Amino acid sequence: GAGVSQSPSNKVTEKGKDVELRCDPISGHTALYWYRQSLGQGLEFLIYFQGNSAPDKSGLPSDRFSAERTGGSVSTLTIQRTQQEDSAVYLCASSFTGTDTEAFFGQGTRLTVV
Amino acid sequence: QQQVKQSPQSLIVQKGGISIINCAYENTAFDYFPWYQQFPGKGPALLIAIRPDVSEKKEGRFTISFNKSAKQFSLHIMDSQPGDSATYFCAARLGGNQFYFGTGTSLTVIP
Numbered sequence: 180g181a182g183v184s185q186s187p188s189n190k191v192t193e194k195g196k197d198v199e200l201r202c203d204p205i206s207g208h209t210a211l212y213w214y215r216q217s218l219g220q221g222l223e224f225l226i227y228f229q230g231n232s233a234p235d236k237s238g239l240p241s242d243r244f245s246a247e248r249t250g251g252s253v254s255t256l257t258i259q260r261t262q263q264e265d266s267a268v269y270l271c272a273s274s275f276t277g278t279d280t281e282a283f284f285g286q287g288t289r290l291t292v293v
Numbered sequence: 294q295q296q297v298k299q300s301p302q303s304l305i306v307q308k309g310g311i312s313i314i315n316c317a318y319e320n321t322a323f324d325y326f327p328w329y330q331q332f333p334g335k336g337p338a339l340l341i342a343i344r345p346d347v348s349e350k351k352e353g354r355f356t357i358s359f360n361k362s363a364k365q366f367s368l369h370i371m372d373s374q375p376g377d378s379a380t381y382f383c384a385a386r387l388g389g390n391q392f393y394f395g396t397g398t399s400l401t402v403i404p
Contacts, residue, residue: 183336210390210391212392214394220396221299221380221382221394221396221397222337222382222396222397224393224394227391229391235391270336270337272336272337272392274392276390281327281339282327282339282384282392283339284336284337284338285336286334286335286336287336
């Protein structure tokens with residue numbers, strides 16, 4: 180695709196259920212990021228993948244959150260036993276490695292936990 | 294620890310005025326400093342960027358001022374327009390790899 184694609188665009192789930200959010204990065208981009216953005220708030224870093232290196236998971240808020248990136252391409256962010264405070268927009272971004280390269284963001288997945 | 298500190302959190306400017314958003318960093322290994330603009334319901338998109346060997350970059354009404362010694366950089370929006378109302382994020386890239394984003398500034402331009 181031409182840009183970063185995220186699915187679903189909207190997700191409503193019941194408290195306690197597990198959810199999976201998908202990110203298709205731009206083809207060839209080696210770096211992939213997940214961020215969380217609560218209503219009217221800034222970007223909260225969650226996790227960063229770079230090629231085959233071990234991901235930087237330092238931003239994951241709890242062990243209910245996990246992410247994987249298969250084949251260096253598609254990534255899935257999984258939230259187990261969702262809580263109401265998990266409600267937010269989850270943004271994925273990807274980039275090439277190297278100087279003067281930008282990160283391209285997807286449109287985000289709006290997660291609502293009821 | 295917030296690698297890039299951004300201020301103010303929100304900003305209200307009259308149409309035609311100058312909007313100024315500031316960011317500061319500590320890590321001298323950062324080598325690329327982009328600004329992103331985000332409209333409601335959209336993902337952030339690159340607005341303008343600068344490398345640390347340049348003190349200023351201007352694109353239309355948008356200017357980045359970069360002070361390497363102070364480890365600060367700022368976005369100036371001249372002749373601010375209501376259409377500029379958005380959230381702005383500064384960022385810094387570490388050695389060609391990971392991006393670190395500021396917490397964002399919500400800009401409202403009043404007609």
